[in-house]
Amino acid sequence: MSTSNSVPNPAVDARVAAELREKRKRKIASSLAKRHRTEKIFRVSGFSAVVTGLFFVILLFGSILIKGLPAFWQTSMTVPIYFDPTIIHVGAKPVQKEGESPALFQQRYIAWQTEMGTVDWDALIINGLIGKDPSVAAQWDELSSLYTSSETYRLRDLVLADPALIGQKKQLNILADANVDVWLAGNIDRSLPDDQQQLSPEVRQLADRLKAQGVLENTFNTNIFTNPDSRSSPATSGLAGAIVGSLFMMCIVIFISIPVGVASAIYLEEFAPKNFLTDVVEVNINNLAAVPSIVFGLLGAAIFIGWMHLPISAPLVGGLVLSLMTLPTVIITTRASLKAVPPSIRQAALGLGASRVQTIFHHVLPLAIPGILTGAIIGVAQALGETAPLLLIGMSAFVASVPATPLDQSTALPVQIFLWQGNELRNFFEGRTAAAIIVLLALMVGLNSLAIWLRKKFEVRW
Template sequence: MTTTNTNSLGHIDPQNAIELRNERKRRIESSLAKRHRKEKTFKVFGFSAVITGLLCVALLFGSILAKGLPAFWQYSFTVPVYFDPSVIQVGAKPTPIANESPAKFEERMIAWQTEMGMVDWDMLLSKAIVAKDPKVAAQEDELSSLYTSSETYKLRDMVMADPSLIGQKKDLNVLVDANVDVWLSGNIDRSLPDEQQQLSPEIRQLADELKAQGIIEKTFNTNIFFNPDSRSSPATSGLAGAFMGSVFMMLIVILISIPIGVASAIYLEEFAPKNIITDIVEVNINNLAAVPSIVFGLLGAAIFIGWMHMPLSAPLVGGLVLSLMTLPTVIITTRASLKAVPPSIRQAALGLGASRLQTVFHHVLPLALPGILTGAIIGVAQALGETAPLLLIGMSAFVASVPATPLDQSTALPVQIFLWQGNELRNFFEGRTAAAIIVLLALMIGLNSLAIWLRKKFEVRW
């Protein structure tokens, strides 16, 4: 403690006053230095946290892109296929005959299609490869292992659609088999012994030779966008079925959860009386927002499938389940946007004679629209990435077709990712899984970007 001496008149001694002032100055400077150190320490920790988060995100996206981008290119080769009439020994395509019953015509058509199915289409492709590189003629019997099995069905379907192709030659792009693609892409250890390899030594050597000659080359993989999933021909498997399933589900979510959620939020925030009933409703809405998504899957399986007997593995059921899951998020974000509108807006409108309904829909709602749109789109984006509730309503089933309506069986993008990551042909589908994740992330980033753009577009400053 610093003691102060005073003279007989009660004045502080000048020397003591100077010491007191210096002491206070030292205390203030020490306090300021301590606060500045704490502030700098907090800034360092905050900056480090941001950098760490960005590095983790960069690492995540980098690993996904490194694995997924190569899957958008796939090995294939272009060969001149001659539709040899001596191989395609089938009659002309049946045409209706006068006074012929539809059943009889259908019988003749089925018989013709059966004859088409019995044609040795592999021979046409093998001869086409030999025509491209005559040096492989000695291995003609093994050439069918180079390409995926669906290519023979493609030839069959082409001739069935246009029988005039018989006797003509046409250059066709043929996809290599999934195992050949894995070998050429280097996704398998080439030093493994033959018994652990998926291809015979002859096919591996032949594939390497054709690649070295430029016959087999990488091309952009459009199948991943336009084909459904396939088990018989993994090389042609794609995301078309899962993508359309997700589109149908998101349309249902948008048409159900957003109108109901926004209307509920407007009523609760602007019109509902403040009593115990509305308090219970608000508490339950907040609780539902924290319920794990798998619980909504159980609810959907019990009500929509078990009780209402809706079709299993249909986008309609998936959309309804995701709508229930999204509703609390839409309601909470909409109420937050309505609360953010200053009370003076409401008071001014009411003071000028507007009704309560006019005040809400003509003044409050337009100002809250950016936040409402943002919350709704974020809720839809969250629903797009959900997997657990869809697994419980059967959307994990293998579906080899593209759904035409919300009632058709389908899967979804996150479920397709789940299925591919567990595929037995891991070396091939690991890249495709990452590619599917890239497509899903692109959709989610697109939705979030749309939310930001809409917020900026409709934002009103007051």
């Protein structure tokens, strides 16, 4: 039986090898082109996503600024007010006589205040307007509709504080009525019929004429920062009460959530034994960070108001509720900052004879401060913008005063925005709402900028 051996053919082998190389080249080229195409698509998609996000952010901020910035200016008029003694005929301010009992003096003083309240303060303002333009003397009723009603109380309070004003003339800035401001600002359709207008045709014509003469003018609205909310005089409503209430709450959040959160994170990360109990605690902290904020409002209403009987609608309760909501964020960010410190720092400190506590507080914690500060400030900024938990503890109630202590009734900036948005005088308060949003965003941007600055300042590279 014989076998035949195949004889190698160098030409055939070379051709096959060349075909294999060419096939591999085509495959590699195709794969490379596919990868380049995929990378290009990913880059274009990422860039498009960034541009789209920036577009909507700019659109949001632009719409808020367009609506809100005009609300920082309000129609007013500078009027020479003569405190006419023939109108303010109330006598001198009572002074306690020798031997007079405090009760009798208080009775005389209250009677003097009551008499001061019966003065025709409108006449002082209208006489001042007539002095600027005598041609409007016959339009007494129309003139009384130009300014907001609270200005008469302001004149009364000025005289109560300083009776020496009687008989003197003083230039005062008088705020226009909210409806007059809406009309002159163009926030209402002038073509609407008279029965759909808030002002009579005579008042509208008078307002237009005084505006053309420069008697009515736009001035910077400081009342939005210095006055609390008002229902009787919408033109004077402001954010002072909401700003102070938010300030009290943020102070409580800072002094409760940050120390407790940082201490808890240090213990869990550096000292707590790794067992089932700590695992349960860690899982629940992570879960609490994802719990809707309204749940914390329900918890606060049940515990702080229902069980502990703390005052409703008080910044103290709001601060405690927001502290509970901020705690998980502070704990998680602090633990992440501690984990970011290289283990070699701990090992070196322990190797040189430092105790565990000295290692943590003298070496690890200073290096983790940038991340801790960033997380804490972001948590506080998040608490500043929360609305839902505050609504459930009664901070949506109308409060017409600035709180003096955290136990006084108050509201907060996001809640004030919510209340103004639903106000029936929509044409006026729509701009005020956008202005309040600008104030809130400015505070939040400021807090986040502070977080970035502190992170850069204390950042340590190793």
